[in-house]
Amino acid sequence: MTHHSSCEHSIIVRVTKPSTRAERRKAELRQDIIDTAFVCFAEKGYHATGIADIASILGIGHGTFYRYFSNKRDIIDHVIDDLAGRIVEALGTENAPDAATSLDDYRAQLDRIGVALDHILVEDRRVAQLLLFHATGIDDELTARLYGLLDMADALTAGYLSHGVELGYLRADLDTTNTAKAVTGMLIAGIVHGMRSPDTTAVNGLNEAIRRLLIDGVRKD
Amino acid sequence: MTHHSSCEHSIIVRVTKPSTRAERRKAELRQDIIDTAFVCFAEKGYHATGIADIASILGIGHGTFYRYFSNKRDIIDHVIDDLAGRIVEALGTENAPDAATSLDDYRAQLDRIGVALDHILVEDRRVAQLLLFHATGIDDELTARLYGLLDMADALTAGYLSHGVELGYLRADLDTTNTAKAVTGMLIAGIVHGMRSPDTTAVNGLNEAIRRLLIDGVRKD
Amino acid sequence: MTHHSSCEHSIIVRVTKPSTRAERRKAELRQDIIDTAFVCFAEKGYHATGIADIASILGIGHGTFYRYFSNKRDIIDHVIDDLAGRIVEALGTENAPDAATSLDDYRAQLDRIGVALDHILVEDRRVAQLLLFHATGIDDELTARLYGLLDMADALTAGYLSHGVELGYLRADLDTTNTAKAVTGMLIAGIVHGMRSPDTTAVNGLNEAIRRLLIDGVRKD
Amino acid sequence: MTHHSSCEHSIIVRVTKPSTRAERRKAELRQDIIDTAFVCFAEKGYHATGIADIASILGIGHGTFYRYFSNKRDIIDHVIDDLAGRIVEALGTENAPDAATSLDDYRAQLDRIGVALDHILVEDRRVAQLLLFHATGIDDELTARLYGLLDMADALTAGYLSHGVELGYLRADLDTTNTAKAVTGMLIAGIVHGMRSPDTTAVNGLNEAIRRLLIDGVRKD
DNA sequence: CATGAATGAGGGTTCATTCAT
């Protein structure tokens, strides 16, 4: 992904920006390493992936790896950062928590967010696989980083909820912070089940149940 | 085997535990190994834990480990099994999904379950730490086992919901299966946050939010 | 196995031969261990055979082994000794090197020896397998013992040859000692080929070739 | 052995060996490992030799070993192959089975072969020690390989015999195949005795006895 | 700058041997 296809309108550029070119190549390889590491970590797990695996997939010497990253431990940080960036970017446009002005708008927004999450987390199962299965428990520091991502998601959700409360289409006594945590939990449950069975109807059923539960609860009337 | 069998007021005892002393000691050590492995895996992670670590904590030679378990891989299975047993047992008494006959009963039951889960999962943070962080991604087979635990939780929750629908205090059109998955997700979110900050009031706030969301949703009226 | 369940027609026997009986049992088990060790060593090799293997085949605790033999190294000595005894015994009756009084007698004697060797070495391939494959290279001391067996065979053969020279049906200038070594080499070659392919006609062909070569050489006339 | 011998008169050499210096060094180390493993296996035996032993003799880290050979099991294959190559090479020049045209030529040829075998097998006792003592019984596959070497020797000898029969200086009714096996047995006996006592006159006596037995047999006239 | 050869700490596992029961 994101190979940026190394644009070779070479000659002219080379004259004007000689060093930049090398730098660009470095940055490209750096990104390639991150991408490949992501794939390996997600598919085989952090511990089962060797530096040599990553290097040989890229066709580079494994010593080269250490020119771009100082550690095996180092790169997973960058993989996670990269991932976080991608997720934020994917949510980007419609993440404005003040976009919805009615309960119906809200429902629609939830749908859009669901679709966006599906896109990065379920469609490419590897993202969730890495975040939920293989990045856990490596390190206290990395765990803290994952918690940070969770907090981000919680905060985002809380923003939506607060907005709904302000606009009056959500309960006034809503504990937005804690409810947001609960909602995030449901979303992650959806992602996990989506990972297991990529069956669309099953996923849709769960998504619908989540939306319904979120808005109406389970109570009878 | 069955040495001496040291005739003790035989009949009654023999029914419950016909084991000799040696056998009992073996079983005890076996359980001690499981317990210690649980602690190590939960605190340091599966990969960071060596057989020698477990053995030296117990004060036994590391060769002894292999008299009780055939593998490093072998023992985590038993640790997980042991854990699953403990969880089931802890839920045991109040897990009857037909105990509640009204919405208020239901609320009370939710509280009790929450308390029980808290007891094993939050109070001893290591249980959740192992299940959610360190047991993931070791192995496809183990992952399947974890999914099995999740399914169990989902099924249990679905049972409660179905019962509520039957008795009429829950929505008749409730998609119990999928809703159960969402609910389990919320519960796990609660566990995760409980792990992070063992602050009782924070935990209680989240628990309350979950209950409220579950029953009433977020909608205004 | 062989627990004999301690048959207690005790009193009488115990009075007359109290120690002898126990001693006999000990000797029996001792021999059983040797026999089983022989089978294991021959079939799996010395290094691949564990003390526990031998013990479990016999149905005894592997600690018991050490009451009869001080070492793993110790027992192979006894296995080899036992084997040497069996071989000597098998050759026993017709091994008188002065039995033959003519070249025809000699031929017949060679046949008989061949049959006897076949019986212990080829028919039970394990004997040769142990001696030629699995007992070699364990130890300098054991190697010396094997060389001793070889010397014995050489000496035996040399005896036959000397007798033939004395009686005048073998060349007067025969270097009996060295020729005996060569002959033993041929015999062992026969045993090795017999081990590989237990095909009778093939073995007979080789045996015939050996006899012919021995007596007439390869020269034309 | 064969160290350095570094780049001489490049151009011509480059044709035969286009290898870079690094490649040559790799090949050299590889061969050094084989040679050292040969020495260790021959002197201490396969099981008593640790990878660390080989590595420390060479002054390399034991991890380096695994860059050149995948297994402990792997290297003995290469040691044996190397040995087989050396033996074939040593026999190479005079192994033409059609070189002899008379019985006297044949005798001379036998002498030359004996000398060649002596050179590699007796002079360096370790070759025979490895092949006959330490390489046996490691593995069914390796045993098969050793049998292959034996077959090779048998076939070679059979070639000589057939040639002699064709030229008419050996018995027309000679069973060349089986006789060859017997002859190989004698040769190996000679090697074994040469290993034990490197006394030249003793070895010569045995060699002479073998030649005499081979050609004339033991019969009186 | 890229490479990959070299390294050795570290870990899992086996098994001969001992000894309390």
Add this chain to the structure above:
DNA sequence: AATGAATGAACCCTCATTCAT
């Protein structure tokens, strides 16, 4: 006397990391 639980030395092998080329 028999047992088998316990032991730990020993060994094979992996792989992250370094550094000379």
